[in-house]
Amino acid sequence: xxxxxxxxxxxxxxxxxxxxxxxxxxxxxxxxxxxxxxxxxxxxxxxxxxxxxxxxxxxxxxxxxxxxxxxxxxxxxxxxxxxxxxxxxxxxxxxxxxxxxxxxxxxxxxxxxxxxxxxxxxxxxxxxxxxxxxxxxxxxxxxxxxxxxxxxxxxxxxxxxxxxxxxxxxxxxxxxxxxxxxxxxxxxxxxxxxxxxxxxxxxxxxxxxxxxxxxxxxxxxxxxxxxxxxxxxxxxxxxxxxxxxxxxxxxxxxxxxxxxxxxxxxxxxxxxxxxxxxxxxxxxxxxxxxxxxxxxxxxxxxxxxxxxxxxxxxxxxxxxxxxxxxxxxxxxxxxxxxxxxxxxxxxxxxxxxxxxxxxxxxxxxxxxxxxxxxxxxxxxxxxxxxxxxxxxxx
Numbered sequence: 458x459x460x461x462x463x464x465x466x467x468x469x470x471x472x473x474x475x476x477x478x479x480x481x482x483x484x485x486x487x488x489x490x491x492x493x494x495x496x497x498x499x500x501x502x503x504x505x506x507x508x509x510x511x512x513x514x515x516x517x518x519x520x521x522x523x524x525x526x527x528x529x530x531x532x533x534x535x536x537x538x539x540x541x542x543x544x545x546x547x548x549x550x551x552x553x554x555x556x557x558x559x560x561x562x563x564x565x566x567x568x569x570x571x572x573x574x575x576x577x578x579x580x581x582x583x584x585x586x587x588x589x590x591x592x593x594x595x596x597x598x599x600x601x602x603x604x605x606x607x608x609x610x611x612x613x614x615x616x617x618x619x620x621x622x623x624x625x626x627x628x629x630x631x632x633x634x635x636x637x638x639x640x641x642x643x644x645x646x647x648x649x650x651x652x653x654x655x656x657x658x659x660x661x662x663x664x665x666x667x668x669x670x671x672x673x674x675x676x677x678x679x680x681x682x683x684x685x686x687x688x689x690x691x692x693x694x695x696x697x698x699x700x701x702x703x704x705x706x707x708x709x710x711x712x713x714x715x716x717x718x719x720x721x722x723x724x725x726x727x728x729x730x731x732x733x734x735x736x737x738x739x740x741x742x743x744x745x746x747x748x749x750x751x752x753x754x755x756x757x758x759x760x761x762x763x764x765x766x767x768x769x770x771x772x773x774x775x776x777x778x779x780x781x782x783x784x785x786x787x788x789x790x791x792x793x794x795x796x797x798x799x800x801x802x803x804x805x806x807x808x809x810x811x812x813x814x815x816x817x818x819x820x821x822x823x824x825x826x827x828x829x830x831x832x833x834x835x836x837x838x839x840x841x842x843x844x845x846x847x848x849x850x851x
Contacts, residue, residue, distance in 0.1 A: 458470055458471075458532060458832070458833065459471040459520070459521060459832050459833065460521070460831075460832050461831055461832070462532060463529075466531065466532050466533065467529045467530060467531055467532060468529075468530065468532045469521035469527060469528050469529070469530070470521055470527045470530055470535060470537065471518055471519070471520045471521065471527070471684075472518065472519045472527065472537060472541055472542065472543060473516065473517070473518035473519075473543065473691055474516060474517055474518070474542070474543050474544075474545055475514065475515070475516035475545075475689065475691065476513075476514065476515050476516070476545055476548070477512065477513070477514040478512070478513040478514070479510065479511070479512050479513075480510070480511045480512075481508070481509070481510050481511075482508070482509045483506065483507065483508040483509070484506065484507050484508075485504065485505075485506040485507075486504055486505055486506070487502055487503065487504025487505070487559075488502070488503055488504065489501065489502040489503075489504075497564075497565040497566075498565055499562065499563060499564050499565055500562070500563040501560075501561070501562050501563075502559075502560060502561045502562075502575075503559070503560040504558075504559055504560070505556065505557065505558045505559070506556055506557055506559075507554070507555075507556035508554070508555050508556065509552070509553070509554050510552070510553040510554075511550070511551070511552050511553075512549075512550075512551040512552075512553075513548060513549070513550055513551075513588070514548070514549055514551065514688065514689060515545045515546075515547055515548035515549060515589075515688075515689055516545060516687075516689030516690070516691040516692075517543035517544060517545045517546065517689070517690075517691070518543055518684075518690075518691045519541055519543045520683070522683070524541065526538060526541060527541065545689075546589065547587065547588075547589045547590075547689070548587075548588045548589055549585050549586065549587060549588060549688045549689070550585065550586045550588050551583070551584070551585045551586075551688065552583075552584060553581075553582070553583045553630075554580075554581070554582050555579065555580060555581040555582070555630065556579075556580050557577045557578055557579040557580060558577065558578045559575065559576065559577035559578075560575050560576065560577075561573065561574070561575030561576075562574055562575060569612060569613040569614075570610070570611070570612050570613075571610070571611045572608075572609070572610055573607075573608070573609035573610070573611070573623070574606075574607070574608050574609070575606070575607055576604060576605060576606035576607060577604070577605050578602045578603065578604055579600065579602075579603045579605060579628050580600065580601055580602065580603075581598065581599070581600040581603070581630050581642065582596065582598065582599045582600075583596075583597050583598040583599075583630070583639065584596045584597060585597060585688060597638060597639050598630070598639060598641065598642070600628075600630075600642060603628045603642075604626070605625065605626040605627060605628050606625070606626055607623065607624060607625035607626070608623065608624050608625075609621065609622065609623035609624070610622050610623075614652075617654055617655050617656060617659075618652060618653070618654040619652070619653050619654070620650075620651070620652050621649075621650060621651060621652075621653070622648075622649070622650035623647075623648070623649050623650070624646070624647070624648050624649075625646070625647050626644075626645070626646055626647075627643065627644065627645040627646065627647060627672070628642055628643075628644055629642055629643040629645075630642040630643075631643055631674075631676055633676035633693075633695040634686040634687045634688075634692055634694065634695065635679075635686060635694060635695055635696050635697070636682070636685075636686060636694060640674060640676055640695060640696075640697045641674045641697065642674065643672050643673065643674050643675055643676075644672070644673050644674060645670060645671050645672035645673060646670070646671050647668065647669070647670045648668065648669045648670075649666060649667070649668040649669075650666065650667055651664065651665050651666030651667060652664070652665045652666075653665075655712075657712070657713065657714070660712050660713040661710065661711075661712035661713060661714060662709075662710070662711050662712050663709070663710050664707070664708070664709045665706070665707075665708050666706065666707050666708075667704075667705070667706040667707075668703070668704060668705060668706070668707075669702075669703075669704045670702065670703040670704065671700065671701070671702055672698075672700070672701045672702075672703070673697075673698075673699065673700055673701075674697040674698070675697065675698045675701045675744070676695040676696075676697060676698075677695060677696055677697075677698050677731075677734075677739065677744070678693060678694070678695050678746075678786040679693075679694040679695060679696055682694040698731050698733070698734050698739070698744070699731075699732070699733035699734050699735055700731075700732040700733040700734075701729065701730070701731055701732065701744050702728075702729070702730050702732050703727065703728070703729045703744070703745075704728050705725065705726045705727040705728050706725075706726050707723065707724070707725050707726075708723065708724045709722070709723040709724075710722045710723070716763065716764065717759055717760040717761070717762065717763070717764070718757070718758075718759045718760075719757065719758045719759075720755075720756070720757045720758075721754075721755070721756045721757075722753075722754065722755045722756075722757075723752075723753070723754050723755075724751075724752070724753050724754075725751070725752040725753075726750065726751060727745075727748060727749070727750060727752070728743075728750060729743055729744040729745045729748065730742070730743060730744060731743075731744050742788070743784070746783070746784055746785050746786050746828065747783050747784075747785065747827055747828055748783065749780035749781045749782065749783050749794075750781045750782075751779075751780060751781040752778075752779075752780045752781075753777075753778070753779045753780070754776075754777075754778050754779075755776055755777050755778075756774065756775075756776035757774065757775060757776070758772060758773070758774035758801070759772060759773055759774070760772040761773075767805060767807065767808040768805070768806070768807050768808070769804075769805070769806065769807075770804070770805040771802075771803070771804055772801075772802070772803040772804075772805070773800075773801065773802055773803070774800065774801035774802075774803070775798070775799065775800045775801070776798065776799045776800075777796060777797070777798045777799075778796070778797045778798075779794070779795070779796040779797075780794060780795065781794045782794050783828060784828065785827075785828030785829045785830055785834070785835065786828070786829050786830045786834065787829070787830030787831055789830075789831060790828050790829065790830055790831060790835065791828075792824065792825050792828060795822055795824045796820075796822065797817075797818050797820075797822050797824070797838070798818070798819045798820060799815065799816060799817045799818065799819060800815070800816045800819060801813060801814065801815045801816075802814050808850075809849060809850040809851070810847070810848070810849050810850075811846075811847075811848045811849075812845075812846070812847050812848075813845070813846045813848075814843070814844075814845050814846075815843065815844045815845075815846070816841070816842075816843055817839065817841065817842050817843075817844070818838070818839060818840060818841045818842065819841065820841075821840055821841035822838075823837070823838075823840070824837070824838045825837060825838060826838040826839075
């Protein structure tokens, strides 16, 4: 289907065909080890890697936009003639090679302070050949010796609390296509810092971190454009954003608060803004589809017995996921904030036999686990459901 549904349950369709064969090969070689200098231990690593991806592909499609036989069909029983079946007339050979030389060092400046530094020189090439016409290869992208350094510092403030800060450059090739060809690799910088700690004799781990990321050439889907991009002319179309900023913070607690009481809780704040996009209407708007600004997750479980007791033991658990509003690939497709809760009751009859009963989405909240555009890729989340499990170990 490709379009909205009418009140009579009819819609417009696209018939598409694709043929893809892929082969991946890779190798990675590195040497690592400690070096003792000035009565301190330092760790070094140096290596190189090479990856190859070879793709043979082709595709063809016929759209309702130019074929009346694909318009206004019953969505539950569409009748489509075999004569409409598209024929693949063009095949491509697309080899992609990438590799790099990398190294890192971890210096012990003080017993409680470590400096990390390193980097990588990356090489990337993508080219294609029209097999149907047997034309020469066309080099669409080539990057040589792209440097991506990084630097980090770790300070063990106390025996159970560590503070860290890091900076890194990023280089990430992408496979998205625009109307004029394949998009250039994403380039960016990332700054991160935070605290990590363990408590109650290392039974409870706590993490607090913040980050700031700037990226150039980030792919953004052109939701209003028909899927006519790529070598076969049937892929989704994208364009490269001039500059995108992502920043936020994360807090996480995992472990055992008390004997028998486990908890896993996290909160994420994520602010993504398109800073520059050639003066387009998207400039200044949020960037990442399906990514909420606020996300909270909690799961807790309590077992009504000491750890060594393994017969006739009851347990209860519960969890909740809450998130703020999101939008899809087309910004007109939106959903508001929602909360999904679940619960569990368990009974350990004997050491080798456990029985659990789960209720998921207790309130039967209707929500989308993924949003796309007005035509497709909108998927409902699971409604209220129940599951009973009997687990036996032999």
